[in-house]
Amino acid sequence: MSVEIEKANPSRPAPTRNMEEIVSLCKRRGFMFQNSEIYGGLNGFWDYGPLGVELKNNIKQAWWQDMVTSHNDMDVLPGAPGVYSMTGLDCTIIMHPQVWKCSGHYDLFHDYMVDCRESKKRYRHDQLVGRWVTVREQRIFATAQSGEEELQHIERQAMKFFKLRNKHKDQLQWDGDVIGVTDLDESAAASILAPDAKTLDTLTDPREFNLMFKTTIGALGGADDTAFLRPETAQGIFVNFKNVIDSTRFRLPLGIAQMGKSFRNEITPRNFTFRSREFEQMEIEFFCHPDSSADWYGYWRDRRMQWYQDLGLSSDRLILREHGAEEMAHYSIGTADIEYAFPFLPEGQYGELEGVAHRGDFDLRSHMEGKLTGDLELELGEDGKPKWKGSGKDLSYRDDLTNEKYVPHVIEPSAGADRATLAFLCEAYCEDEAPDEKGKMQTRTVMRLHPRLAPIKAAVFPLVKKDGMPEIAKQAYLELKKHFNVFYDDKGAVGRRYRRQDEAGTPYCITIDGQTLEDRTVTIRDRDSLKQWRVGLDDCVAAIGEGLNQK
RNA sequence: GCGGGUGUAGCUCAGUGGCUAGAGCGUCACGUUGCCAACGUGAAUGUCGAGGGUUCGAAUCCCUUCACCCGCUCCA
Numbered sequence: 001m002s003v004e005i006e007k008a009n010p011s012r013p014a015p016t017r018n019m020e021e022i023v024s025l026c027k028r029r030g031f032m033f034q035n036s037e038i039y040g041g042l043n044g045f046w047d048y049g050p051l052g053v054e055l056k057n058n059i060k061q062a063w064w065q066d067m068v069t070s071h072n073d074m075d076v077l078p079g080a081p082g083v084y085s086m087t088g089l090d091c092t093i094i095m096h097p098q099v100w101k102c103s104g105h106y107d108l109f110h111d112y113m114v115d116c117r118e119s120k121k122r123y124r125h126d127q128l129v130g131r132w133v134t135v136r137e138q139r140i141f142a143t144a145q146s147g148e149e150e151l152q153h154i155e156r157q158a159m160k161f162f163k164l165r166n167k168h169k170d171q172l173q174w175d176g177d178v179i180g181v182t183d184l185d186e187s188a189a190a191s192i193l194a195p196d197a198k199t200l201d202t203l204t205d206p207r208e209f210n211l212m213f214k215t216t217i218g219a220l221g222g223a224d225d226t227a228f229l230r231p232e233t234a235q236g237i238f239v240n241f242k243n244v245i246d247s248t249r250f251r252l253p254l255g256i257a258q259m260g261k262s263f264r265n266e267i268t269p270r271n272f273t274f275r276s277r278e279f280e281q282m283e284i285e286f287f288c289h290p291d292s293s294a295d296w297y298g299y300w301r302d303r304r305m306q307w308y309q310d311l312g313l314s315s316d317r318l319i320l321r322e323h324g325a326e327e328m329a330h331y332s333i334g335t336a337d338i339e340y341a342f343p344f345l346p347e348g349q350y351g352e353l354e355g356v357a358h359r360g361d362f363d364l365r366s367h368m369e370g371k372l373t374g375d376l377e378l379e380l381g382e383d384g385k386p387k388w389k390g391s392g393k394d395l396s397y398r399d400d401l402t403n404e405k406y407v408p409h410v411i412e413p414s415a416g417a418d419r420a421t422l423a424f425l426c427e428a429y430c431e432d433e434a435p436d437e438k439g440k441m442q443t444r445t446v447m448r449l450h451p452r453l454a455p456i457k458a459a460v461f462p463l464v465k466k467d468g469m470p471e472i473a474k475q476a477y478l479e480l481k482k483h484f485n486v487f488y489d490d491k492g493a494v495g496r497r498y499r500r501q502d503e504a505g506t507p508y509c510i511t512i513d514g515q516t517l518e519d520r521t522v523t524i525r526d527r528d529s530l531k532q533w534r535v536g537l538d539d540c541v542a543a544i545g546e547g548l549n550q551k
Numbered sequence: 552g553c554g555g556g557u558g559u560a561g562c563u564c565a566g567u568g569g570c571u572a573g574a575g576c577g578u579c580a581c582g583u584u585g586c587c588a589a590c591g592u593g594a595a596u597g598u599c600g601a602g603g604g605u606u607c608g609a610a611u612c613c614c615u616u617c618a619c620c621c622g623c624u625c626c627a
Binding site for chain 2: 019020023024025027028034037039040041042043104105108109113115121122123124211231232264266267268270271272275344434435442443444461463464491492493494495496497498499500502509511513514523525530532
């Protein structure tokens with residue numbers, strides 16, 4: 001059966017740049033709420049309302065379906081180096097504490113910070129460097145944040161402190177090389193000139209900032225029972241890699257996907273849900289032979305970029321940013337961020353939606369041998385023994401066709417479900433003009449969500465509440481509900497009902513009118529073009545289904 | 552964590568020491584209405600972010616605190 005369906009209006013207006021309007025609509029229509037709002041809210045936590053949960057579920061389902069369940073593992077996909085398999089996994093949020101020690105998160109997420117009492121600035125303790133310098137018998141330790149210009153900064157600070165002019169630069173008597181503040185002993189504190197201070201001794205003692213949420217296992221747990229809420233879902237896949245290989249007949253290359261909550265105790269949650277302390281990830285760990293990992297990296301980077309575009313993110317606002325060598329771990333061949341121009345960012349700036357990283361064999365080897373350094377060396381503690389011991393289990397893979405045994409390389413496309421949801425919401429929010437009853441143009445707010453993502457697929461209206469129209473509408477509604485999330489509305493004028501659905505992003509509205517009573521046809525109204533056409537009452541399910549597939 | 556701003560109805564906001572805290576939009580009901588925010592009538596809705604203080608009297612002044620926005624800082 002063929003049913004005429006209107007295509008989306010190609011010349012859609014640009015989405016708004018005003019974040020407050022989007023936040024307001026999210027609250028008003030039930031996409032997102034502040035967590036524990038009646039108690040004043042909780043910084044870094046957000047809830048999804050009735051429309052939001054549908055939207056986010058649709059995004060997660062689209063990802064799972066496109067990446068895992070409907071993946072074609074028989075043919076070589078366009079751009080792919082070969083055929084590959086995909087499967088899924090669901091791991092717990094709390095894992096063995098050693099997982100995080102070997103993965104590096106335990107050390108990395110225990111940053112020590114110092115604050116400057118004078119400048120009110122905060123620095124990572126291990127990033128402060130400086131150099132001893134003496135002028136007129138006063139010896140100070142001038143500092144800077146480590147980086148390319150640290151030497152110039154240290155010199156500038158010293159000159160300012162001793163009130164020297166450029167021509168008297170030679171009065172600075174340097175003593176030794178640039179060293180880290182962490183290398184100084186406590187007695188030096190009184191001589192430290194902080195990077196942005198004018199006086200000495202303004203830094204606080206180093207204070208621990210723990211970015212992993214701690215919890216305790218067992219009701220009587222002591223220090224030994226400390227566990228962590230996972231800061232990423234990825235490790236659950238690495239530690240289960242052997243289980244998946246042993247319990248299935250999958251061959252490499254194989255991708256294992258997982259969706260789930262992760263937790264990071266962000267110092268400054270900000271920008272609506274963009275940086276939340278509890279968030280949901282959609283991660284794939286793709287295991288392949290080291291010789292082909294570079295090609296697979298390129299494939300996944302482009303494949304993931306295309307996914308966002310296929311679901312409606314405009315290429316104007318979406319960029320693929322390849323990291324430079326200095327941003328990447330040494331073992332990595334490439335890392336790219338897929339970034340979106342969120343309205344809360346300054347013009348020309350982008351925020352990360354997904355990172356696609358070539359991780360070599362770093363993760364599997366870390367869980368075999370122990371925590372590795374960026375050079376893939378085993379990191380040693382002060383006693384010369386491994387700092388954090390690995391599992392000792394062999395996580396290598398034996399190819400039973402070639403008999404080759406190797407530790408697979410990993411490509412990691414790691415996406416944020418909440419960030420994707422926010423990006424799709426921002427992209428969808430538009431204001432355009434539609435005529436009112438008198439033909440006068442009025443501003444219309446419309447969420448131009450991709451039909452696959454739209455929380456409500458269709459709304460059913462009786463044109464008026466009489467002549468049996470509500471009865472027919474109710475039947476059509478119940479029939480459609482077997483297939484799609486649909487919404488019934490008979491309140492107020494039909495124009496108002498259309499506009500309500502526009503704000504919810506509902507792609508189609510079905511109206512039962514006087515003509516339905518005569519010939520059993522109904523009108524379908526398209527959200528974007530406002531066009532209407534008639535289909536048979538009994539063809540509604542097919543028509544909506546086709547519309548959802550076409551866009 | 553620092554600095555600045557904001558916080559009053561579901562949303563946007565008015566109200567700067569004095570009567571029972573208001574408007575627009577939205578929501579609900581009834582009537583009318585036959586395809587794009589209609590009209591009429593009526594109705595509901597407020598810990599004035601929270602706690603404390605000053606005062607005869609506080610949404611309003613003071614202190615503390617929480618949340619959001621902007622700028623620093625941080626961002627695995």
